[in-house]
Amino acid sequence: MNRYPLWKYLLIIAVTVIGLLYALPNLYPSDPSLQITMEDRYKFNGKELENIQTALTAAKIAVKRVDSDKEKLMVRFANTDDQFASVDPIKAALGKHYITALTLAPTTPSWLKSLNALPMYLGLDLRGGVHFLMEVDMKTAIDKSMERYRIELGSFLRDKDLRYLGVIHDGDSLTVKFKDEALRANALEALKREYNLTSSLLNFQEIPNKKGVALKVTLTEVNINNTKRFALQQNITTLRNRVNELGVSEPIIQQQGLERIVVELPGVQDPAEAKKILGATATLEFRMVDEENDPYLAQSSRRTPVGDKLFLERNGNPILLKRKVMLTGDYITGADPGFDENQRPSVTITLDGKGANIFGRETGKNVKKLMGVVFIEHKTELKKLPDGTISKKTTKTQEVINVARIQERLSKRFQITGLDSTKESNGLAILLRAGALAAPVYIVEERTIGPSLGADNIADGRNAVIIGFVFVLIFMAFYYRVFGLVANLALTLNLVLIIAVLSMLQATLTLPGIAGIVLTVGMAVDANVLIYERIKEELRNGVTPQIAIQSGYEKAFSTIADANITTLIAAIVLYGMGTGPIKGFAITLAIGIVSSMFTAIMGTRAVINLIYGNRRIKRLQIGGGL
Amino acid sequence: MNKQKKNQKKQYNFMAYRRFAVIISAVLILISLASLAIRGLDLGVDFTGGSVIEVGYPSTANVDEIRATLEKAGYDASVQSFGSDKDILIRLAPDNDSGNKDNISQKVLEVLQKHTAGVEMRRVEFVGPQIGDELRDQGGIAMLLALAGILIYVTLRFEFRFSVGSVVALLHDVVITLGFFSVIGIEFDLTILAAILAIIGYSLNDTIVVFDRVRENFLKIRKATTEESINTSINQTLARTIVTSLTTLLVLFALFFFGGEIIHGFALAMIIGVVIGTYSSIYVASSSLLMMGVTREALLPPIPDEESEEIEQMP
Numbered sequence: 007m008n009r010y011p012l013w014k015y016l017l018i019i020a021v022t023v024i025g026l027l028y029a030l031p032n033l034y035p036s037d038p039s040l041q042i043t044m045e046d047r048y049k050f051n052g053k054e055l056e057n058i059q060t061a062l063t064a065a066k067i068a069v070k071r072v073d074s075d076k077e078k079l080m081v082r083f084a085n086t087d088d089q090f091a092s093v094d095p096i097k098a099a100l101g102k103h104y105i106t107a108l109t110l111a112p113t114t115p116s117w118l119k120s121l122n123a124l125p126m127y128l129g130l131d132l133r134g135g136v137h138f139l140m141e142v143d144m145k146t147a148i149d150k151s152m153e154r155y156r157i158e159l160g161s162f163l164r165d166k167d168l169r170y171l172g173v174i175h176d177g178d179s180l181t182v183k184f185k186d187e188a189l190r191a192n193a194l195e196a197l198k199r200e201y202n203l204t205s206s207l208l209n210f211q212e213i214p215n216k217k218g219v220a221l222k223v224t225l226t227e228v229n230i231n232n233t234k235r236f237a238l239q240q241n242i243t244t245l246r247n248r249v250n251e252l253g254v255s256e257p258i259i260q261q262q263g264l265e266r267i268v269v270e271l272p273g274v275q276d277p278a279e280a281k282k283i284l285g286a287t288a289t290l291e292f293r294m295v296d297e298e299n300d301p302y303l304a305q306s307s308r309r310t311p312v313g314d315k316l317f318l319e320r321n322g323n324p325i326l327l328k329r330k331v332m333l334t335g336d337y338i339t340g341a342d343p344g345f346d347e348n349q350r351p352s353v354t355i356t357l358d359g360k361g362a363n364i365f366g367r368e369t370g371k372n373v374k375k376l377m378g379v380v381f382i383e384h385k386t387e388l389k390k391l392p393d394g395t396i397s398k399k400t401t402k403t404q405e406v407i408n409v410a411r412i413q414e415r416l417s418k419r420f421q422i423t424g425l426d427s428t429k430e431s432n433g434l435a436i437l438l439r440a441g442a443l444a445a446p447v448y449i450v451e452e453r454t455i456g457p458s459l460g461a462d463n464i465a466d467g468r469n470a471v472i473i474g475f476v477f478v479l480i481f482m483a484f485y486y487r488v489f490g491l492v493a494n495l496a497l498t499l500n501l502v503l504i505i506a507v508l509s510m511l512q513a514t515l516t517l518p519g520i521a522g523i524v525l526t527v528g529m530a531v532d533a534n535v536l537i538y539e540r541i542k543e544e545l546r547n548g549v550t551p552q553i554a555i556q557s558g559y560e561k562a563f564s565t566i567a568d569a570n571i572t573t574l575i576a577a578i579v580l581y582g583m584g585t586g587p588i589k590g591f592a593i594t595l596a597i598g599i600v601s602s603m604f605t606a607i608m609g610t611r612a613v614i615n616l617i618y619g620n621r622r623i624k625r626l627q628i629g630g631g632l
Numbered sequence: 633m634n635k636q637k638k639n640q641k642k643q644y645n646f647m648a649y650r651r652f653a654v655i656i657s658a659v660l661i662l663i664s665l666a667s668l669a670i671r672g673l674d675l676g677v678d679f680t681g682g683s684v685i686e687v688g689y690p691s692t693a694n695v696d697e698i699r700a701t702l703e704k705a706g707y708d709a710s711v712q713s714f715g716s717d718k719d720i721l722i723r724l725a726p727d728n729d730s731g732n733k734d735n736i737s738q739k740v741l742e743v744l745q746k747h748t749a750g751v752e753m754r755r756v757e758f759v760g761p762q763i764g765d766e767l768r769d770q771g772g773i774a775m776l777l778a779l780a781g782i783l784i785y786v787t788l789r790f791e792f793r794f795s796v797g798s799v800v801a802l803l804h805d806v807v808i809t810l811g812f813f814s815v816i817g818i819e820f821d822l823t824i825l826a827a828i829l830a831i832i833g834y835s836l837n838d839t840i841v842v843f844d845r846v847r848e849n850f851l852k853i854r855k856a857t858t859e860e861s862i863n864t865s866i867n868q869t870l871a872r873t874i875v876t877s878l879t880t881l882l883v884l885f886a887l888f889f890f891g892g893e894i895i896h897g898f899a900l901a902m903i904i905g906v907v908i909g910t911y912s913s914i915y916v917a918s919s920s921l922l923m924m925g926v927t928r929e930a931l932l933p934p935i936p937d938e939e940s941e942e943i944e945q946m947p
Contacts, residue, residue, distance in 0.1 A: 131894075139763065277756065278738045450760035454737075458688065459754040466892030474886030478879050485875065518823055521887060521895055525830060525902070528883035529837070532876045536841065539872040565844040568789055569837040575781040576833035580826065583774035588826045595830065630871075 008552055008619035010612050018612050021604070022499060028506035031114040031125040037070060037082035038089035039111035040096060041255045044077075048103045054079060061099035067092050073111075080111050086457060102342075105253035108273040126508045129516035129590060130453070132467070134460035135272035136280055139451035140245075142265050147237035147445035148178060148230060155208070156180055159223070162200060168193040171218065180223040183215050190219050197221075234264065240444035242267055247440035248283055267447065277454045285449060288383045288434060289335035289442045290422075292365070295376035295409060296326040317380060319406045320424070327378045327406070332368040337361025341438035343431040344421075351431035352423045355438065362418040370415040379408040379422050381434075467520035474524045475501065482531060486538055488627035492613045493534035496605040500530050503601040504594060516590030526598025532569070533606035537562040542630055551626045555618060559611055566607065570599050644870070646914060647863045647922070653915035657804060664811020671814050676821035677757055679771075681764035683724040685737050686755035687744060692717045698744065705743045707736075715893035719754065771825045775806070778832050790843060793924045798839045801917035805835045805908045812904050823898040831905030834880070838873060838913035845869050846921070850928035858927055862918050870914075877910045 042058075044050060055072060058081060062069055067088050073080040081096070083089045089108060097106055110133060112125050130137050156175045159182060163170050170193060171183035184190040194210055201207045207229045211222040225233065242259055245267060249257045258270040274280050299311045301324040310316050314326045340356030357365060369377070382404050408424030425431045455463075478497065482490035504523055508515060541558030545551065574596060581592035618626065677684045698720060699711045707724065714721035722740060737756040744751045759767075779799055786795035806828055813820050845865035853861055881903060888899035 452758040454756040456754040470891035474883030477882040528880035569840045572836045573833035579778040
């Protein structure tokens with residue numbers, strides 16, 4: 007008795023082999039590396055390798071190896087000091103249009119890679135980097151959408167010859183004014199046909215007005231949700247572009263909930279810079295200057311001439327620009343920082359076809375006249391008020407950075423100046439290239455882990471796992487003798503399986519995740535303890551060893567299942583509710599529970615059967631004087 | 633006969649002391665609740681919002697000097713050493729960095745670097761005020777959800793009174809662990825919340841094992857009183873309860889001493905939880921079963937008694 011069928015042994019062997027194979031990549035340490043990629047639309051010219059090597063030899067930095075393929079170069083170093091030191095020489099050697107990123111490159115051998123076996127993905131708390139949680143300012147998104155409808159409704163009514171007195175944008179509603187009810191009724195019918203026929207976009211409410219009557223227009227629930235979803239999606243795309251511009255390997259940009267975006271940038275050393283680029287809403291607008299009216303007069307009298315808008319230049323001087331926007335930043339496809347003939351920082355802008363047409367037409371009409379470039383930025387401030395509520399204030403700054411006379415018709419490419427520093431021209435170029443945010447974002451959570459702390463966390467975590475593991479091994483061997491050794495085998499396999507599953511899933515390993523592994527090591531033996539205590543009890547009741555083994559395993563099973571399922575419930579709740587680090591803990595705990603069921607029950611039974619099964623035995627080496 | 637006797641384990645009469653245990657538990661819970669009500673928890677930046685900056689100094693750092701330097705620069709910061717005397721943890725209240733656009737952490741680092749060369753940024757955490765509030769709510773909801781899920785599972789597997797017993801034991805453990813953190817005044821952060829949820833899992837694990845035995849013994853030993861059955865069950869599972877708690881404590885101590893500063897609170901919370909959980913699975917869970925008047929009849933399967941006993945007696 008106590009024999010296991012062959013297929014069970016085969017299954018255990020197969021699981022062990024697969025587990026070992028997929029856990030194996032974690033034994034190969036990662037190289038601190040510099041990853042080099044090209045900006046969009048640029049390709050490697052083939053001389054990079056040579057240039058890098060010359061530059062690094064000159065800077066006396068030793069390179070471990072350089073891997074290259076069509077899309078990226080990976081320059082590997084022996085230590086992080088060399089890695090950091092290499093950034094500037096390499097950047098200088100390569101010049102423009104290259105993106106460099108600090109990263110950890112795995113040294114997984116190719117035969118393992120071909121099996122898709124990769125090392126675990128380390129969380130930011132282990133590899134260092136920045137984590138941002140950004141909230142999209144949905145009020146602004148809705149506001150912008152209302153503003154679009156204001157313009158759209160006006161031109162719609164004009165086109166259809168439906169007479170109205172004006173459209174006012176007031177908070178989250180529009181008021182369309184009419185002279186009398188008949189005109190309003192006509193307009194309402196047309197508007198409903200236009201906006202609410204296929205799907206209901208706008209709510210119309212008939213309200214009285216001082217002179218005549220009016221329609222109050224608001225967005226429908228569906229429309230609001232769509233607007234929000236669009237703003238979120240658009241922002242994710244823009245943020246992804248910006249992150250690519252920053253040069254980060256393996257970034258994570260994800261939606262969280264309905265209004266938030268998670269951005270994780272492994273290896274980023276300068277969170278301030280990243281924050282500035284990611285959160286920035288800067289864009290440009292081009293408007294003509296009103297050269298006939300006096301801006302100082304307009305400023306002091308607070309009366310802006312019709313069709314004009316008062317702006318301030320960077321030096322604080324007022325300037326009158328036309329209300330009509332010639333071109334917005336939306337048409338910009340390329341922007342390169344550089345210098346003008348006077349060595350002032352500049353940005354060379356490239357427009358898409360449509361933008362080039364519009365801009366060509368507008369500038370052609372206005373040759374020899376002054377044009378202003380407006381730099382627009384949103385800033386959101388959060389403050390917790392004494393009563394516990396949170397106030398949100400978004401301020402929009404608009405400055406005229408540059409005023410120049412149009413010398414000739416401008417079209418696809420042109421240069422703007424008037425920026426304070428090269429840092430600003432670089433930043434603006436990135437923002438213009440990556441596209442504008444649909445609505446401002448602001449950071450509601452930031453976690454930055456320096457590289458040294460990350461390395462410490464890995465070392466501490468590894469130590470804790472090893473020491474805890476060895477403690478348990480010694481204890482089990484001492485307390486349960488042969489059976490303890492068998493349990494130790496199972497525990498080791500369990501650890502291998504947890505690591506293998508984490509590697510296969512490419513789930514993120516965090517420090518709390520390591521705590522989860524340690525905890526699982528402690529709790530995984532529980533199943534074996536339950537079984538062994540049950541066997542001892544059976545032996546005490548005078549049952550023969552073989553029967554004791556059999557009923558020990560059988561009777562303990564339902565207890566083990568109950569106990570583990572309840573812990574699994576807690577782990578699932580943790581995963582569902584938790585954020586990053588907590589999720590990591592929940593994942594390792596859950597994997598550990600499931601794999602321990604396999605190793606502790608089936609695994610140990612197989613070995614015990616091999617040792618004791620199918621022969622006459624008087625005693626079991628299970629400790630406790632039995 | 634002689635051999636039989638040697639193999640009989642010593643029986644402890646746990647239930648005889650249960651009134652005493654009830655008093656101990658009641659006192660502990662009262663102290664915990666009082667402390668939670670009066671002192672509350674020292675909630676970390678995760679829950680209150682604000683900034684935490686960990687910096688590494690090249691040599692031993694002078695906490696007072698750093699505090700003075702920051703004060704002079706206009707920051708109202710709490711400064712303490714963290715783990716080693718080279719690591720410093722700086723906490724800034726949430727009001728100080730509304731919006732976080734002005735990069736307060738960067739500025740603090742610059743102030744310190746100007747004062748001492750070679751100061752290195754190790755960690756920055758900024759949590760906006762609304763996130764703090766949300767996490768607090770979510771943490772509470774997570775705990776309730778976990779409890780509800782467990783309540784349902786235990787009701788399905790056992791009986792309603794058993795699930796009440798296990799939840800009473802859980803609440804007992806959670807309240808006392810929270811109380812401990814309140815009395816000692818250790819900062820309560822997200823990892824400790826995770827620990828509390830893990831304690832829920834662990835404590836339950838322990839309770840279920842005892843309950844499983846109680847159920848088995850109710851069905852097997854027909855002549856014993858409820859109290860005797862429970863006592864026997866606790867004794868039979870005692871070795872397992874102690875061994876598992878010991879192995880778990882072993883790894884937790886490894887985490888506590890070698891896992892690094894960040895995981896310290898987690899390990900401590902778990903250690904307390906495991907100790908309390910072990911005690912509660914013996915006394916609190918079982919006592920509440922007795923108090924609610926659980927009887928063996930309540931657990932018998934819906935099929936007629938005789939039939940089920942025959943099944944039980946089959947080898």
